[in-house]
Amino acid sequence: MTRITDLARITGGRSRSISPENFTGDKGAGGAATEGTGAHPARDLGQGWKVSPSVDIPAGTGFTMAEISGPAVIRHIWLTTDAKNWRSMVLRMYWEHDEQPAVEVPLGDFFCQGWGEFAQVNSIPIAVNPKGGFNSYWEMPFAEHALLTLTNLGPEQARVYYQVDYELTEVPEGSGYLHAHWRRNNPLPYKEVHTVLEGVEGAGHYVGTYLATGTHNSEWWGEGEFKFYLDGDEEFPTICGTGTEDYFGGAWNFDLPGAGYTAYSTPYLGLPQILRPDGLYRSQQRFGMYRWHIPDPLRFHENLRITVQALGWRSLDRYLPLQDDMASTALFYLDRTSTHRPPEPDYDRMEVL
The missing domain is CATH 2.60.120.1390 (Protein of unknown function DUF2961)
Incomplete structure (x- = not known):
């Protein structure tokens, strides 16, 4: 976790973010979609007006939330989806091109919502806010590559809104x-x-x-x-x-x-x-x-x-x-x-x- 004493220190890190409005996290590439789950309500406004705020993951399929080249540190993840999906979706995270996941957990349980019903959580690394705004502040450093996926094992398509905030920065030796x-x-x-x-x-x-x-x-x-x-x-x-x-x-x-x-x-x-x-x-x-x-x-x-x-x-x-x-x-x-x-x-x- 970032210490309070680090907040004032100027570094060479570069902030980036991946979401349905910028699937790659590239600089200057956010909000440029011309199609997506918001295309119909944005039809009178056009590009730049919340055209792609979310993704639909069909039943029985997986989705790549984020793929990031390092060195970098994931600082924050925000996500929301219907409560019926909290125990039917699996969140996985892979580090450094490893074929085996380091994180493999039902989505709800990662965010302290194991029973598929909302509970307010006010903790340091995990915050869950009405009515199902999932937030993770677990620090996730990696040297070369990170892959985050969601797999929908449920019987119905799931709509998911998410954002992965990360910093391109050197990772100290000895980081786990x-x-x-x-x-x-x-x-x-x-x-x-x-x-x-x-x-x-x-x-x-x-x-x-x-x-x-x-x-x-x-x-x-x-x-x-x-x-x-x-x-x-x-x-x-x-x-x-x-x-x-x-x-x-x-x-x-x-x-x-x-x-x-x-x-x-x-x-x-x-x-x-x-x-x-x-x-x-x-x-x-x-x-x-x-x-x-x-x-x-x-x-x-x-x-x-x-x-x-x-x-x-x-x-x-x-x-x-x-x-x-x-x-x-x-x-x-x-x-x-x-x-x-x-x-x-x-x-x-x-x-x-």
Whole structure:
């Protein structure tokens, strides 16, 4: 992230932006389209009057959002599309011509919207504003090449508005590549843990977790511990938390007396989404929460594995292993462009029922 102390420093960087109004990001090439999704409403005004503000991605197809030659740093991504597409589209990012993606995540989960319903997010790297304005400020440096794609796995065409803002600039030696992996268990097998991250080899630092969890039992669900296995840890981790709500910066079941579960969104920690039963078809509670390790990144030099337990209470003095719906997005910087990753998301695995 850019430090406040850097704001006044004049550099040789050159700002560029890719959107449907300038697919290449070339200098002086914005707003010149003569056809596009806005051509009809702009028919009386012509070129330069919002002729191409968005793209339509047919069902079952992929689309190249941005292809950039470096060295450069992606500073900001803004995007919006209908909420029905948030768990049926896959966002991928590839660095330095690698054929394997470093980022491969359902679109909504990357922006802390795993349940396909809007939740306001007011954090440093991710901001989501009414009524579905997705913003990412994760810093994404690369030396030679970046490719960002969206794949529509849904049954219908998706209209997407987006903008990728980047800076052509030298990338400091030792900069890592942003990675994001997504995993889901629904349900989590009895007495097993949910794996947030595994098989990551190399040196880097872990910077964030988004967790979308849906409860399949009554009573409190968040006693489970996050465990970080660093650099060869096997049976026991180096870092072990004390409970799910503790890891996300809350306490005592997120329960504000008289109000019950209470949402919050802060620069680095949040429980922005609480979906409650409706008394008819929506029977289970669902939650979305984030924890960004920006002031406190977790450093590793050989490998990294992360798990979290799903744990409730069988009685007041005995834990109950839960079989919940758990979907996690893990974000980290690594000294290489790809690493072992989970099976790619498919429509059935992502679907919110």
